Amino acid sequence: AGLPKLGCQLQAGKEVRFNPEDDNYDHQLSVRMACVDPTTKDELNVVEIEGQDSEGQKVKAVLATLKPSSLPSVCLGGFEITPPVVFRLRSGSGPVHISGQHLVIMEGDQSFDEDEEEEEEEEEEEETLTTAKKRPALVTQKLSVSSGIN
Amino acid sequence: AGLPKLGCQLQAGKEVRFNPEDDNYDHQLSVRMACVDPTTKDELNVVEIEGQDSEGQKVKAVLATLKPSSLPSVCLGGFEITPPVVFRLRSGSGPVHISGQHLVIMEGDQSFDEDEEEEEEEEEEEETLTTAKKRPALVTQKLSVSSGIN
Amino acid sequence: AGLPKLGCQLQAGKEVRFNPEDDNYDHQLSVRMACVDPTTKDELNVVEIEGQDSEGQKVKAVLATLKPSSLPSVCLGGFEITPPVVFRLRSGSGPVHISGQHLVIMEGDQSFDEDEEEEEEEEEEEETLTTAKKRPALVTQKLSVSSGIN
Amino acid sequence: AGLPKLGCQLQAGKEVRFNPEDDNYDHQLSVRMACVDPTTKDELNVVEIEGQDSEGQKVKAVLATLKPSSLPSVCLGGFEITPPVVFRLRSGSGPVHISGQHLVIMEGDQSFDEDEEEEEEEEEEEETLTTAKKRPALVTQKLSVSSGIN
Amino acid sequence: AGLPKLGCQLQAGKEVRFNPEDDNYDHQLSVRMACVDPTTKDELNVVEIEGQDSEGQKVKAVLATLKPSSLPSVCLGGFEITPPVVFRLRSGSGPVHISGQHLVIMEGDQSFDEDEEEEEEEEEEEETLTTAKKRPALVTQKLSVSSGIN
Numbered sequence: 002a003g004l005p006k007l008g009c010q011l012q013a014g015k016e017v018r019f020n021p022e023d024d025n026y027d028h029q030l031s032v033r034m035a036c037v038d039p040t041t042k043d044e045l046n047v048v049e050i051e052g053q054d055s056e057g058q059k060v061k062a063v064l065a066t067l068k069p070s071s072l073p074s075v076c077l078g079g080f081e082i083t084p085p086v087v088f089r090l091r092s093g094s095g096p097v098h099i100s101g102q103h104l105v106i107m108e109g110d111q112s113f114d115e116d117e118e119e120e121e122e123e124e125e126e127e128e129t130l131t132t133a134k135k136r137p138a139l140v141t142q143k144l145s146v147s148s149g150i151n
Numbered sequence: 152a153g154l155p156k157l158g159c160q161l162q163a164g165k166e167v168r169f170n171p172e173d174d175n176y177d178h179q180l181s182v183r184m185a186c187v188d189p190t191t192k193d194e195l196n197v198v199e200i201e202g203q204d205s206e207g208q209k210v211k212a213v214l215a216t217l218k219p220s221s222l223p224s225v226c227l228g229g230f231e232i233t234p235p236v237v238f239r240l241r242s243g244s245g246p247v248h249i250s251g252q253h254l255v256i257m258e259g260d261q262s263f264d265e266d267e268e269e270e271e272e273e274e275e276e277e278e279t280l281t282t283a284k285k286r287p288a289l290v291t292q293k294l295s296v297s298s299g300i301n
Numbered sequence: 302a303g304l305p306k307l308g309c310q311l312q313a314g315k316e317v318r319f320n321p322e323d324d325n326y327d328h329q330l331s332v333r334m335a336c337v338d339p340t341t342k343d344e345l346n347v348v349e350i351e352g353q354d355s356e357g358q359k360v361k362a363v364l365a366t367l368k369p370s371s372l373p374s375v376c377l378g379g380f381e382i383t384p385p386v387v388f389r390l391r392s393g394s395g396p397v398h399i400s401g402q403h404l405v406i407m408e409g410d411q412s413f414d415e416d417e418e419e420e421e422e423e424e425e426e427e428e429t430l431t432t433a434k435k436r437p438a439l440v441t442q443k444l445s446v447s448s449g450i451n
Numbered sequence: 452a453g454l455p456k457l458g459c460q461l462q463a464g465k466e467v468r469f470n471p472e473d474d475n476y477d478h479q480l481s482v483r484m485a486c487v488d489p490t491t492k493d494e495l496n497v498v499e500i501e502g503q504d505s506e507g508q509k510v511k512a513v514l515a516t517l518k519p520s521s522l523p524s525v526c527l528g529g530f531e532i533t534p535p536v537v538f539r540l541r542s543g544s545g546p547v548h549i550s551g552q553h554l555v556i557m558e559g560d561q562s563f564d565e566d567e568e569e570e571e572e573e574e575e576e577e578e579t580l581t582t583a584k585k586r587p588a589l590v591t592q593k594l595s596v597s598s599g600i601n
Numbered sequence: 602a603g604l605p606k607l608g609c610q611l612q613a614g615k616e617v618r619f620n621p622e623d624d625n626y627d628h629q630l631s632v633r634m635a636c637v638d639p640t641t642k643d644e645l646n647v648v649e650i651e652g653q654d655s656e657g658q659k660v661k662a663v664l665a666t667l668k669p670s671s672l673p674s675v676c677l678g679g680f681e682i683t684p685p686v687v688f689r690l691r692s693g694s695g696p697v698h699i700s701g702q703h704l705v706i707m708e709g710d711q712s713f714d715e716d717e718e719e720e721e722e723e724e725e726e727e728e729t730l731t732t733a734k735k736r737p738a739l740v741t742q743k744l745s746v747s748s749g750i751n
Binding site for chain 1: 158180183184187188189219220221223224225226227228229248249250252255275
Binding site: 008036037038039069070071072073075076077078079089098100102 | 644645647655661662663664665666667668669672675676677678680681692693708724
C-alpha cells in the first residue's frame, strides 16, 4: 500500500511536507505531541502548520510554542488536520519532534444497487465512527495507522 | 462556499471576530491551542472569548493565561464554541496565537415523506456523530474544516 | 428559557454556586480551563468543587492548583459534573477564572404508544450520543450551550 | 444505593483503597486531575496506582509526578481504571489531591426472550456508548456519577 | 488468558518491548502518562517509541521530553499505538515511567451464515465503538484492560 508516515523532526529551514499520494483513500492526520530535543537551543520554538481551506486557499496556524527550560513537551490533544499539510518552524532553530497518527480510510468496493442511497448513508456513518475512534488497527482492511519519524 | 477560517493572532487592542455568514449551515468552533510568540513580552497574557448564551445575552470566559517564560503554550482540549464569538486579549499585549478547527455542517436537501419523523431522527443522529468526531473531511459533502491564521 | 451560565471568577471568600432552576431538563457541566489573572498573587491557588453523590451526601474534590509563576493555566480535559455544584478557592486569594460548557438536555414531549419500550431505548441512546459530543448547538431543540463568565 | 466516591488526598504512608462493594454493577474510575496542596513540600511527589490485570495479578503504574514549584497540577486526561485499585504516594510526603469520576453501570432487569442474542447485542452497545461518554447523569436509571474527596 | 501489561520504567540502555503473543486477538495500546522519578537526573529525558508502519517498515517517534525541574509529568492524551512496539530513552538516563492501557479485543466465535456480509459489518462497528471508548471492562467477554508496571 505504501502508506506515508506521520512523525518528523523540524529544524530551521527544513520544513516537512505531508502529502499522501492520490490513492482514492481519505487521509487524516491526528497530531499528538510536540517535543524539544536535548540539542534544542533554549529559545522559543514555534511550530507552524500550513494547509488549505475548503476553497484551496493557503491557511497557516501555530500548533505549539516550546522552550526547553520551561515547556519541553506539549500534548496537542489529537489536533486533526486533512493533508496536504506542511509543518515548519516559524521561529527557533529546533530541532522539534512532532508525532501523531496518520489515518487512512480504505473505502473498499462500492457497487451500488437500488438501495444505493441508504447503503451509502450506512457506509458513511460507519467510516466516520471508525476513524473518529482512532483505532484503525482494529478495523482491519479498512484503516491503517502509521506513526513514526522519518 | 467561502468558509471563514479559524486561527488568528491576538494583540492588545486588536480583537478577532468570528462570525460566519448566515448560510443555513451550522457552524462550530473547536479551539485547540493557545501559544505565545517569540515577540511576546514576558507577562501574563489572558485570552478572553465573548459569545452569546441561549437568550442572546453577551457572555465572556477566560480561555487561557500564558506567560512566555513559564507556559508558552497550552492545549485547550478542543474547547467547543458556537459562533458568533470574539477572541481578544483581556490582559497582556500579545501576540498570542489561537488555532483550532472550524466545523461546518451542511444539511443538504431534506425532502420529507411520510417517514418524516423517523428519517429526521436518523439524520440528526448521523450529523451529531459526524461533527462530534471532528473528522469533517471524511464525510465529504457534509462537513468541511478550515484551520488557519489570518 | 433562562439558561444559567457556566464561567466564573473565584476569589477568597467568594464562592460561585451553580444550580440550574428545576426545569425538568438534565443539566451537565463540562469544566474546561482554570486560569489565573494578572492580579493573582504568586501563591498556590487551589480550586475546589463541592457537589453531591448519588445519595445526596456532600462531596468535595480539588479541580486544579495554579500558581502564576509556574502554571498560570491548566486544561481540565472536560471534567464533567452534574449540578448543583459550588466552585470555591480552598487556598489562595485568587482571582482564578473557570470556564467550560453548560449542557442542557431538552427532552421534548414524550408521548408513549405501544412501542414505548423500544422508543424509549432509542431516545436514550440518541441523547447520550448527543450530549456526549458536546455539540449541543448542532442538535437544535434538544441541547443548548452557554459558556461565559458572570 | 451506597455509591463509593472517587476523590482523595494522598499522604506518605496513607494509601487510599477504592473497592466498591460487590453489587453486580460494573464500576469504572475515570481519574482526571492530580494536584498538590499549599502544604505540600517542594519535592517530587509520585502518585502510584496498584490494580489487577485480567489474571488477578497485582500491577502498578505511575499516574503522575508533581512538584509544587514547577508542576502543581496535571490533567490525567480521563485515565480509566477498573477497581479494585489502590492510590498511594510512591515518593514524596504529599498531600496530593486526586479527583475524577466514578461510573456505575446499572444493568437493570435483563429478561431474555427468544430474541435474546440480538437484544443482548443492542444492550451491550448502548451501555458502552453510554459510559464511554462520561455523562452518566444523562442516562438516569443506568448510570450514576460521584466525584468527591473523602 | 495471559495478558501482557502496559506500564514500564525506562532507563538508559534498558528498552521495553511490548509484543503480545499471537493469540488471534487485536491488541492496542493507549499510552497516557510519562513521568519522571525522584531519582531522575535534572536533564532532558526523551522517550521514543519504535513501531511498524503498514508495510512492516520500522518507524520511530518521540513521545515525550521531560525534565524533572520544569516538566516532571506530561499527559499524552491517550496516544494509540498498535503493537509490536518498543519504548526507550533516546536521550537522558531516566528512569521515566510510562503508563497506559492495553486493550485486547476478543472476537469470540464467528460462524457466518448467509447473512455473513451484514453480520460482519455489525460486528466490526460494535468492536470499533467498544474499544474506542476505552472502557473495556464494561464489555465483559469482549475486552480486557491491564495497566501496570513490570
